[in-house]
Amino acid sequence: MSITDRTPMTARGNDLMPLMEQESDAVLVRRYLSGQDSAFEALFRRYQNPIFGFVSRMVRSEDAHDLTQDVFCKAMRALHTYRGEAKFATWLYRIARNVCLNDRRHKAVIREQSLDEMNESPGVAQVPDENADVERIVETHETQRVVNDILTQLTEEQRLLITLRDFRQLSYDEIADVTGISLANVKSKLHRARNAFKEKFKPHLELLREGR
Amino acid sequence: MNCQESRELMSGYLEQYLTESQTALVTEHLAGCAECRQELADLDETLRVVRGMPEREPVFDMWPELAAMCADIRMELRLNPADRVRRWFVSFILAFKDGWAILLENVGFRASRST
Ligand SMILES: [Zn+2]
Numbered sequence: 001m002s003i004t005d006r007t008p009m010t011a012r013g014n015d016l017m018p019l020m021e022q023e024s025d026a027v028l029v030r031r032y033l034s035g036q037d038s039a040f041e042a043l044f045r046r047y048q049n050p051i052f053g054f055v056s057r058m059v060r061s062e063d064a065h066d067l068t069q070d071v072f073c074k075a076m077r078a079l080h081t082y083r084g085e086a087k088f089a090t091w092l093y094r095i096a097r098n099v100c101l102n103d104r105r106h107k108a109v110i111r112e113q114s115l116d117e118m119n120e121s122p123g124v125a126q127v128p129d130e131n132a133d134v135e136r137i138v139e140t141h142e143t144q145r146v147v148n149d150i151l152t153q154l155t156e157e158q159r160l161l162i163t164l165r166d167f168r169q170l171s172y173d174e175i176a177d178v179t180g181i182s183l184a185n186v187k188s189k190l191h192r193a194r195n196a197f198k199e200k201f202k203p204h205l206e207l208l209r210e211g212r
Numbered sequence: 213m214n215c216q217e218s219r220e221l222m223s224g225y226l227e228q229y230l231t232e233s234q235t236a237l238v239t240e241h242l243a244g245c246a247e248c249r250q251e252l253a254d255l256d257e258t259l260r261v262v263r264g265m266p267e268r269e270p271v272f273d274m275w276p277e278l279a280a281m282c283a284d285i286r287m288e289l290r291l292n293p294a295d296r297v298r299r300w301f302v303s304f305i306l307a308f309k310d311g312w313a314i315l316l317e318n319v320g321f322r323a324s325r326s327t
Pocket residue numbers: 214215216218241245247248
């Protein structure tokens with residue numbers, strides 16, 4: 001099925017959805033587990049963009065839609081085990097992390113993909129953040145290409161940490177929870193990952209500075 | 213504090229999670245070390261670029277497809293254990309059958325039959 005065959009983003013199937021949008025994650029989980037199937041759609045609508053944003057940085061962008069769906073399928077199967085100790089978002093990110101790492105272990109292709117493939121896949125929309133005053137810096141296509149390329153050169157763990165912190169803005173505690181790495185190690189490993197990224201990005205940073 | 217120590221604390225310095233005494237030591241070192249100031253500026257700017265990357269969002273509504281998968285999962289979860297095993301067994305046999313068909317095709321089963 002090609003992307004254009006699919007239902008547009010505006011299609012929404014459920015009349016109860018506006019009411020459910022107000023409810024907390026915990027309430028929606030309880031509703032779903034007590035038999036109200038539509039509560040799961042509400043959870044999906046709430047988290048599809050953050051999870052997709054995460055997945056699309058971790059795997060080839062052409063796989064991002066399928067794997068995002070996979071994350072929610074796994075979440076549905078495991079929902080009865082969700083005890084509410086962790087935030088639902090963190091719990092979901094943990095599933096997403098496993099799905100992505102397993103996928104990459106099997107396919108092991110991330111390094112082989114061409115830069116353009118990663119950046120310009122028709123399967124992924126780039127939505128500029130209106131509030132970001134740094135947009136000026138990153139408006140060039142070239143910068144996005146370089147950033148994506150460098151991410152593929154990092155280790156899987158480095159890529160994971162940078163994605164969670166610098167793309168998804170999770171707190172350090174949440175990252176420790178998602179990755180199972182201790183808080184102190186998250187801090188030092190993330191810093192090392194950023195340094196590795198920074199060193200590879202340096203030539204491009206010089207170009208950006210010259211261009212100003 | 214030397215350069216190496218100060219550089220290890222730079223993420224914490226930028227994100228302000230260092231202790232007061234660590235922050236004071238880094239600040240003091242930076243005041244007298246142009247190279248570390250440059251490193252800090254590089255890291256800061258690099259992180260701004262990363263964080264300023266456009267958000268990636270799905271280009272189509274994933275729900276209709278997912279809803280169908282979810283319906284299957286719910287049905288399966290509501291089966292009793294024996295039915296679940298039976299269902300798993302049937303899907304295994306079907307997958308096996310497909311795999312077998314592909315294998316036969318690849319070893320030229322059809323070709324040898326037509327001659
Ligand atoms: Zn220094």
